[in-house]
Amino acid sequence: MSVTVDAGLHHAVLFDLDGVITDTASVHFAAWKKLFDDYLARLPPGSAAESSPFTEDDYRRFVDGRPRYDGVDAFLRSRGHPLPWGDPADPDDAETVCGLGNRKNRYFHQRLRTDGVRVFDSSVALVRRLQDSGIGTAVFSASRNCGPVLRAAGLGELFDVRVDGVVAAELGLPGKPDPAVLLEAARRVGAHPAHTVVVEDAEAGVAAGRRGGFALVVGVDRTEGTGHAEALRRLGADAVVPDLAEVRLRPRAETLARIPHALRSWDAAAGVLRGRDPAVFCDFDGTLSEIVPVPADAVLAEGLAPVLRRLARCCPVAVVSGRALADVRDRVDLPGIWYAGCHGFEIDGPNGEHFEYEAARDALPVLAESAGALRDRLATVPGALVEDKRFAVAVHYRNVEPDSVAEVLAAVREAGDRPGVRITGGRKVAELRPDIDWDKGTALWWLLDRLSDDAGRVLPVYAGDDLTDEDAFAAVRDRGLGIAVRGGQQGDRPSSAHVAVTDSGELQAVLTRVAELAESRGTGR
Numbered sequence: 271m272s273v274t275v276d277a278g279l280h281h282a283v284l285f286d287l288d289g290v291i292t293d294t295a296s297v298h299f300a301a302w303k304k305l306f307d308d309y310l311a312r313l314p315p316g317s318a319a320e321s322s323p324f325t326e327d328d329y330r331r332f333v334d335g336r337p338r339y340d341g342v343d344a345f346l347r348s349r350g351h352p353l354p355w356g357d358p359a360d361p362d363d364a365e366t367v368c369g370l371g372n373r374k375n376r377y378f379h380q381r382l383r384t385d386g387v388r389v390f391d392s393s394v395a396l397v398r399r400l401q402d403s404g405i406g407t408a409v410f411s412a413s414r415n416c417g418p419v420l421r422a423a424g425l426g427e428l429f430d431v432r433v434d435g436v437v438a439a440e441l442g443l444p445g446k447p448d449p450a451v452l453l454e455a456a457r458r459v460g461a462h463p464a465h466t467v468v469v470e471d472a473e474a475g476v477a478a479g480r481r482g483g484f485a486l487v488v489g490v491d492r493t494e495g496t497g498h499a500e501a502l503r504r505l506g507a508d509a510v511v512p513d514l515a516e517v518r519l520r521p522r523a524e525t526l527a528r529i530p531h532a533l534r535s536w537d538a539a540a541g542v543l544r545g546r547d548p549a550v551f552c553d554f555d556g557t558l559s560e561i562v563p564v565p566a567d568a569v570l571a572e573g574l575a576p577v578l579r580r581l582a583r584c585c586p587v588a589v590v591s592g593r594a595l596a597d598v599r600d601r602v603d604l605p606g607i608w609y610a611g612c613h614g615f616e617i618d619g620p621n622g623e624h625f626e627y628e629a630a631r632d633a634l635p636v637l638a639e640s641a642g643a644l645r646d647r648l649a650t651v652p653g654a655l656v657e658d659k660r661f662a663v664a665v666h667y668r669n670v671e672p673d674s675v676a677e678v679l680a681a682v683r684e685a686g687d688r689p690g691v692r693i694t695g696g697r698k699v700a701e702l703r704p705d706i707d708w709d710k711g712t713a714l715w716w717l718l719d720r721l722s723d724d725a726g727r728v729l730p731v732y733a734g735d736d737l738t739d740e741d742a743f744a745a746v747r748d749r750g751l752g753i754a755v756r757g758g759q760q761g762d763r764p765s766s767a768h769v770a771v772t773d774s775g776e777l778q779a780v781l782t783r784v785a786e787l788a789e790s791r792g793t794g795r
């Protein structure tokens with residue numbers, strides 16, 4: 271089975287060390303086995319401990335992937351022979367958890383010196399491919415020997431970020447299956463867990479990846495036929511591979527045409543949402559509505575009202591439009607959701623909240639004057655349409671003869687050459703708006719803060735089609751899911767969306783899946 275790391279959705283990959291990058295799992299196993307077999311064999315007759323030899327199953331269940339002393343403790347308890355914890359400074363012949371752990375470490379280093387470290391070349395090759403593609407990489411390990419092992423393997427420089435047993439002890443991070451070490455690695459590499467992949471061979475590590483809400487958890491099982499792969503899947507691995515040569519890399523799509531299709535790549539997209547509460551933001555024209563020749567004729571596309579209502583019952587929903595607030599409100603006309611008009615300069619909430627961007631009011635006189643001047647100036651250009659939206663003026667040229675478009679754009683440039691306003695573009699439209707650092711992306715984060723008591727837990731999903739939606743796609747790029755609606759546009763437009771759909775029909779299917787996920791979280795409101 272192969273699995274794909276998608277550079278568009280996955281911004282970092284975290285690798286466990288032992289058994290994933292280096293073959294030190296076998297060195298650890300041998301050291302543990304010597305420790306426990308010798309120890310159990312020397313217990314006095316009559317001891318209540320179950321003293322059969324340490325097995326691979328014991329290794330996987332009790333010590334693999336866990337901090338050293340936790341492993342000693344867990345295994346001895348499983349044999350009915352708990353020991354006092356002791357102190358990390360205990361000598362390695364002390365009969366304490368720490369003493370036995372220190373002895374295991376001595377055996378491990380002896381083996382490392384005699385046997386050396388075998389490296390999984392395909393794993394190192396994958397790390398280098400990811401790095402060449404601009405994907406962040408980090409190594410994590412419960413082991414305090416991570417640094418020495420990497421150096422012994424000649425890989426001391428491979429990873430910029432390393433979170434190992436030494437770091438975990440310094441920060442007081444609990445061991446796997448708690449996700450703390452993995453979350454710290456993601457934080458240090460600068461990636462949100464929703465956009466991060468975890469690669470692990472240990473059961474505790476796979477469980478930690480799942481609990482940490484990572485986008486994709488790849489299990490590694492090099493022990494065909496032992497049932498280990500099934501255990502990894504049961505604990506939440508999305509895929510289990512026998513070797514990292516099976517991991518494919520899809521480069522980040524730079525243009526609209528190349529962005530992966532949301533429905534065909536749904537498993538990867540759902541990884542971003544898994545374990546999180548979504549908040550859904552939708553643009554209107556070209557997204558919830560088909561593009562039509564005359565703006566006044568745009569209506570909510572068939573089938574979208576029911577899914578928006580369904581979403582609004584289980585998660586926050588906002589329509590974020592370039593249209594004037596009242597205009598978009600009337601066209602969507604659904605209760606219980608937020609409406610942002612004029613690219614977010616004016617916002618209404620479902621419970622009577624109203625917001626206008628204060629500083630943008632200074633630009634209103636210039637905008638009103640410009641709307642009048644543009645109407646006069648373009649009155650003689652057939653098809654030109656000036657839409658005064660108060661916080662913006664849109665000049666449409668969809669119905670203008672191609673030869674006259676330059677004249678329309680020149681008029682907009684002239685009107686926009688005044689302090690306090692700036693010009694932006696869209697689908698056959700040029701707009702004047704307040705020259706303020708406020709757009710659909712900044713409005714989205716402002717809204718997110720108000721939509722939920724715990725904005726950190728919420729994952730924004732943004733669907734849009736136009737250039738102005740790119741501000742929002744960029745805003746959710748590192749933490750969220752951007753869905754571009756292609757709608758027959760030129761495919762060579764650069765886009766920051768993660769996935770794409772063809773039209774509003776497919777958007778309806780994607781939003782339905784988002785609703786299903788939100789409902790399964792039981793966040794009914």
Ligand SMILES: O=P(O)(O)OC[C@H]1O[C@H](O[C@H]2O[C@H](CO)[C@@H](O)[C@H](O)[C@H]2O)[C@H](O)[C@@H](O)[C@@H]1O
Nearest residue numbers: 554555561562563565591592593664668697699
């Ligand atoms: O942010 P949106 O909700 O997508 O609004 C963007 C602009 O949409 C409208 O114009 C666009 O849709 C029209 C109807 O389909 C189409 O005729 C026009 O060519 C498109 O540019 C709206 O009229 C504008 O005010 C919005 O800025």
